[in-house]
Amino acid sequence: MPTSDEMTATVHRYTAAHSAGDVDAIAGLFAVDAVLVDPVDQPAHLGRDAVRAFFAGTHESIDGMELVATGPVRAVGEWAAVPLRARSTIGDTIYEVDIIDVFTFGDDGLITEMRAYWSSADIRASQIPTGRH
Amino acid sequence: MPTSDEMTATVHRYTAAHSAGDVDAIAGLFAVDAVLVDPVDQPAHLGRDAVRAFFAGTHESIDGMELVATGPVRAVGEWAAVPLRARSTIGDTIYEVDIIDVFTFGDDGLITEMRAYWSSADIRASQIPTGRH
Incomplete structure (x- = not known):
C-alpha cells in the first residue's frame, strides 16, 4: 500500500498535470482498470x-484550465481527499468552481478510483477587472 | 431527494451540533440504518x-471540540462533501486536524452514510500564546 506521503504526492502530480493540460501525465497516474466518476x-x-479520453475532452473544451488545492490533502489508509478549485478564463470572464476529489489507491500506488464532488450549478463567473495597467 | 440547499443546510447543522456537543442533535440527522466510517x-x-454512541464517546473524551467548515459544501446528486477543521483545547495546548467529510442522503433528507477522511497522524499541537492580557 502506498504511504500517506506517496498518496499526497500523487494528488499534487494530478493537479499539476491538469494545470499543464498534460492528459498523458494525468492518465498515467491511474490504474489500467481505474474507475472515474x-x-x-x-x-x-x-x-x-x-479516463484519458474524458480528460482530453475536458481540456479541449476548457482551454487553460487550472486546478489548485485550496487545503491540505487528507491521506489515510488507501484513500486521499483534497479540496480543489478549478479556474478557467474565456475572453474576459473567469469561471471558477470548488471541488472535492476523493482518490482510492492500489498497492502499486496507482489511482484505482476517483470520485469528484462538484456541481455545474456552482460555477461562478466573474469579469476580469479592466483598467489594470 | 433533498435539494442541494437542503443537503448543505444539514451539513451546517451537523458541524454546529458537534461544536455544541449536542450528540442527540447529531444523531437526529442520521437515518435509523445509517453507516458511519x-x-x-x-x-x-x-x-x-x-452513531450516537460513537460521537458521545468522542465528545466525552474531547471536551469542547469545535468543528468548522474551511470551505463551501460541495452538494451534487445525493451527496455533499465539505472540508472541515476540528479543534480542541486541553490545558494550554490547541489540537487541530483537517478533515473532509462525505455525506450520502436518503430521499427523506436524512444522512444514510458519512465517510470521514482524516488521520490521527496529522493532528497538530500548538501552545496557546502567553502574555495575552
Missing part, C-alpha cells in the same frame, strides 16, 4: 483509456 | 444508535 452524479468512466 | 480506515458504525 466526475462529477459523482454522472456515469462512470471505466479504465485508464476512458 | 470515521475515519475511513476504521470499522463502520451501523445504525443511528451506534
